[in-house]
Amino acid sequence: MGDSASVIIKPSLKEIFLTGWEHCRVILFSAPCGCGKTTTATALLAGHTVCALSAADAEFLPGNIPPDCDAVLVDNLQVLLEPERREALCNLIRSRDDLHFVLLGRGAVPGWLMPFQFAGVLLTIESQALFFDRATAQRMLEDRGIAVSPGDMSAIQRDFKGYPIAMDILCRKLKNGGAYSEDILNSAKRELFIYFDEAVYRRFDAPLQRLLVSLAPFESFHLELAKMVSGDPRAGELLGIIQRDTTMLLFDGLDTYHFWPIFRVFLMWELHQKLTDAEQRSLYSRAALYHELHDEPDKALECYSLAGEQGKVSALLVKNAEQHPGVGRYHQLQNYYFALPDDEILKSPALMCGMSMLTSLCLDYEASERWYAALQDYAARLKKTDSEYKTVQGKLAYLDIALPQRGSKGLIEVIGSVFRVMTDKQLKVPAFSVTSTLPSIMNGGKDFCEWSKKDDLLYATMKRPVETVLGRDGVGLADCAICESKFEKGEDMSKRLLTLMSRLGEIQARGTSDIEFAVVGLLARVQVSQGKARAALEAIESLREKFLDTGQARFSPNIDAMLCRIHLRLGDTDAARAWLREKAPKNDARLWAMWRYQYLTRAMVQILEGECDNALLLLARLKPYCEHCGRVMDGIHIRLLSALCMERAGDAEWKIELCGALDTCREYQFIWPMAQYGAAILPLLGACGWDADAAYLDTLVAATRAQAVEYPRFLKQEVQPMEPLSAAETQVLKLLCQNLSNQEIGEILGIKLPTVKTHVSRILQKLGVSRRSEARAAADKLRLI
Template identity: 30%
Template sequence: MLYNDSYYIRPKEASRKLSMAYKIRTPVYMYGVTGSGKTALVKDFLAHKKYSVFSAAKVSPEEINISKDGKEKIVVIDDLHFVTGVSERKSYEELIIKLLEQGNIWLLLISRSPMPGWLISIYIHYAFITIPESDFYLTREEQILFLKENNIILNEKQEDEIIKFTEGFPIAIRLLAINGGDLRTATQELCNYLESYVYDQWDIELQEFFMQTSIVDNFTEELASMITGKSNVAVLLARAQEMGNFFVSDGVNGIWEYRWQMRDSMRLRLKKKWNNERINPLYHHAGLYYEMHDKIPEALSMYEQCNDKESISRVLIANARKNPASGHYFEMRKYYLSLPEEKILENPLLIAGMSMLQSMLMNIDESERWYEALKDFAKTHICSERREAKSRLLYLDIGLPHRGIVNLVDILKHAGTLIKDRGATLPEFSVTSNLPSMMNGGKDFCDWSKHDNELAASIGIMVEFVLGKYGKGLVSLALAESYLEKGMDGYRVMTLAEKGKLAAESGGKIEQCFVATGILVWLSIINGNADYAEEQLLVFRERAEKEAERLLFNIDAMLCRIYLYQCKYPKINEWMKTAPQENAEFSTMERLRYLTKARVYLQMGKLNQACSILEKMLYYADVMKRTYIMIESYLLLSIAWYRMGRKDWTVNLQKCIDMSEEYGFVRIISREGIAVIKLLKSNKLVWKNEDFKNRVISECAQMAEFYPKYLERGTDGEIKLSENALKILKMQAEGMSIKNIAERLSIKESTVKYHCGETYRKLNAKSKLEAINEARKRNLI
């Protein structure tokens, strides 16, 4: 296949700015990494004009002399990124000022990096027009045209793959054309290009720094220092910035990230130039950094890369000391499950960890098998190993998720006696599992809610004692939540929640504060003040960012629940981008986020997807004895079935009502307000308690009045656009004109205009820009 080297497409935005600068003779500073097309644009633009071009890499400032003969001249100074010495920079600074002051010179400066600090004062004083690298990127239309000119015809799927590869980057498109559209070969050629034309021009120290830090996807200065062993990381990063625009994140929030082309090519370079003996310590040091910062899955990944089995084993044992809320059991399951059984049986921590992990994975028989193995270990060992095993057995008796709360009162009393009388110690527990609930947290305590006051009086103090820091404020918060669910006096609920919050803040755990905040947030929502609920939760989120990042996922899920009441669709769509993938392996620790996602699907009208999640949740609730989640899932499933037109929707709602009546839970139903009130009035439903029915329907009516569009089908970003309308909108976002869109889709321009008008109307937009922005907010494009 022949490559047409004569075909050139001017990047629109860069060309527009250059033309504007030429008309008014404003100096220009353009930058971009090698291969972005800077020099090519200048050559094409000045093809029929006289101009002088100098490379700062080859010519000293003293050699550049432009006569003052009054004639207008065009001067191009390229490769400014090579000007690194202090005296050399000073000389070039003086030269640039001299040229600009002559009055007859249109000056173009070209570099690989954004405007450097040593030129900032000139840049501001002489009002340069900047043409950044992004302006040189080609649109989808331009890329496809370029490839067509080189006899590469693609279907839409192939186009998508190529656009993802090139990202509009000119050299990538050119290499793709040269290689006949072969992505693999083009990728290799791109790496070779960077190797020959970029990296070899750097000093050895900078080359090695890039190679070493490329082993991670992104890094902080501290991580880079730990990987490389260098103390001058900040200096090296500053030099790297001056050498070119190689970062997608250049220190924003302390994070540095290479462009994928740079990262991948540097990884290849590292493997080519260094042997494993030199590479493995890099991964080991990165693993240590992640381990020190409690980024355990990342640490394991690094240790795995360098085959550091000793460190992997150490990390797995350390994680087994933690409870499921603070540990990383699910994320590390691959490593646990690959351990040889004989290795596990040597350590009581690993045995207990396996029992807990298998319970979390809903492998009940396996969990109990490992529990029995731990009992055997306790019988056959002595001294500290025996004490450790017994401590872990007691921990599992209380904490194994699948066992529910059967006999838990007796187990807790026994634990209290052992701690008080025999000096026994227990590993740290999490009652909440990072959820904003005691009743529906680490375990389901709905059955205790039936006797809340009695249990609080009889075992409350003992439970708080056994749980240590996690017990601070527990009784007050448990009562507050129980009263909240039963629809009891709001002021009493608030008083107990605030009391529990203060207790937790006085030497307790932030997880309990999350429960208190969750209760107060629900009180605000129930009273029609979702905006204040959002404010409360955002304030707590700021604290969690500093003290407990592990809570953020569930805080954000709860925020999304609030957004559903507020109908803040862009925020809901933003949350959906981070929501767990329900079709991947089911994680029991994601239960709050799964149920939140099911509600979003209901609002989107994606009923099959909602049902898929809810059926999984019902299975989980049954296996793991989760009454509250079972009630909630039946309720949401009844809404989904009703909206699907299924006549048997009442089966699910009846189960929900029967269980809610048994426990006296009003709010679990009434929270759904307008989404369920019509269903509740069906004469096919049987209520055993008329007073309970009236309270539920009354509160539902109140919630419906407060939030009339809650879960209203089709009111989110799921605006229905036809296939052609979506294609047109995407092409508009890529900068294509109506004429070009019509040609591309082989339809009339009037048809394109019609689709545009309909799209603007549906998005409530007055212009193309508004429509594109709104579509992006709604995750349509």
């Protein structure tokens, strides 16, 4: 990689080294081959008198270190296997406190060096510190006489990520001029892979080579998977050798690993060269079986598809289709369902039923009804004596009740249908999803707002039949539903809540996790309404931990969304932003009905962030779903949030949305759905002009004001900078936040360097910060870009 005099060293790496030199006597460079350890260390030691040794030499550690040297450089540390030679090096380090030792190895810190690390004598510099940042990579190109455009520089950094040897190869490819291109990228990759083949892969023995190639397709893998796909019972021992001698294999946790990304791409290249098509299919088939046995159907389907085993793909999809949406992984597997040929689906009642439900959850009701009709046609061709008759009729009955577009009109009839279907011994009905993993029964798998109008009557008459017929799914259901109904109407439900909480242990022991989430979720909402949001946060966090410990991660997305809503009330905007950034569902081309609670939470955070246009776009896409499927409660929230967005955008039609929400709340005598928005909605209630029921409005305003007192900053936008940024300053800020230098910003915007510096100075002043890194943090917090 060039002689030390011309070596480009990242400033932060130099700073780390010099600080380590000052405070530690031993510095270990621990990084894969090609990271430039030797070249970099030699350059950093320029000016010192160095005794250079290699652990690969037979005469390693001769008896005398030259008296005039102040540093010992030891290369190839990973091959130092003999205990006596290791101990000789350790004794030298202990006895010669007048020397600095710079050690270069491909593996992690070996156990025999850890005592020095624990004593604070040893500093480890890992691969990421050796990788070039954008500025250092550009200096390397310029040092070699290569000029690239800012756009090409961005592409180079994206493709090579500052990997030193790859940058060295690229420099030679670009030496003759010409722009960076896909051909140059592929040529550089090929040369890099040839280097890996010689420097790493061929140095392993045959069993280890086979293991590496077998594991190449997997982004991460467990030791058990390694044994299964390779067929080698020594897989664990071999992985240990890789970890000892290289840093190409990274440790994720107990017996779980992943390859260094660049090395994994190389291994895939080796796989396609070393294994025949049949051998590759066999490898994927074994991996698919592993994932199927470990209840990972999405990974199993991917591997079965790569193995060309379409029959097993279909069998897995049929198995999943037999489950209701609260348990079945319809969203994860939807691409596999949509890829099935129609004629294959039409042969299977389970697939037709599953496709009717799946397309409905994707808000494609026309397709859902088409698959429902296909199942009806299939049923019409059966005789009552046919073995499939009961099963197919049961699936039709299930869809009649469970399909979202069937809604909840004529609730008594719907409940009666459930009982008849569940007790009809002539039918085999799939299990129902009562809550769809949501923290609610009234607004779970079905919208039961109509039930709320006659909640006392229905509770008295239907409680026992519901719990009898639904079995485990019915334990606590009626008590939770009546409490939820009273709570939404702002009625006193303290005694009922005590009764419900007294049954929580029974629900946990004899019922289902779905009802448990609904009960704990209701308790948390009651606590929030009482100003006890922190207690609610603890309750939901505790439930989340319990569900994860018991392997029920299916609840996590909605639990995380509920935690986000509580954080919003507590004013913890950083936690809300983190949820939006890391866990919120995207506003994708295909919305997913079961994520509506998360979509509404996303809209809340966007409103807080001032992204009202984006929130309105999302809410607009959810409106047809609520109208088509009779989702009363969701419709109230959509209209309320839309009114907030429109009012903040200066659109006078916010009054129409808010008055519409008020009309619906009054019809059902709901208080909490609107009152919970507290300070955000309170000013609008007095300005919207709604006068349909003065007494009801007074009650609602009082409840809303109580929430405003408890959470005065809920959904309130944060104060923007005292002085707004100009258009030019906003452009500069965007580029600054992409880590571009002043010179690069000037090149892109076509302005001189002093002008860029002036803009940067004014940006820092307006944001009240003193460093560029602080400006990026402030811009992110204030959502300026």
